[in-house]
Amino acid sequence: MPDLKDQLRADLTTAMKSRDELRTATLRMVLTAVTAEEVAGKEARELTDDEVQAVLRREAKKRREAAEAFAAAGRSEQAERERAEGEVVGGYLPAQLEDADLAALVADVITRTGAAGMKDMGRVMGAVQGEVAGRAEGGRVAAEVRRQLG
Structure with a gap:
């Protein structure tokens, strides 16, 4: 099993034990997206770490876009939640180039x-x-x- 997926699962368990609602919800969402990607197509397969990172990048982008949309609509509370989720997901991605x-x-x-x-x-x-x-x-x-x- 890929290391990144194991890390996500371990961090989910830790977040659940510490009752960190934001981190728990975000990691569940990410793991659901990873699982959906694994079963997509004709045959179920195990994703590599690079493929899991691609899913993470996609999820982080969704959070950024949703935060912008909520902010533009004047819904600052939801925008802040999306930004916070994006930061959790971003913690699993490599550092961005300057x-x-x-x-x-x-x-x-x-x-x-x-x-x-x-x-x-x-x-x-x-x-x-x-x-x-x-x-x-x-x-x-x-x-x-x-x-x-x-």
Whole structure:
């Protein structure tokens, strides 16, 4: 069984014992999403740590978007809850790249691939995404690639 999934289950047990309602609810939600991903498709399978991290990134993004939507609708209490859940999920993800590090990485890939303009964006994006490996959102990466190629 993957280590990250074991860690999530162990942390859920700890949160339940300490009666931490927010952490318990969030970890249950994450484990439910992982289980749903495992049984999706034609055949049930065990997710690798990388696949579990992809599920975690997706859940963190959902929390961010929901918090923004609640805040825009003037529902600050629900927005705060979504942010708190996002922080719990974010604790299991690798640290995000700083803007300067991302810019340097994109510049390096552009130099290596010999990209000359926006027509090469797809090639640059593919190479950068491989190196970023979940440490930056696709939207941030695309914006930086666009800025440097444009």
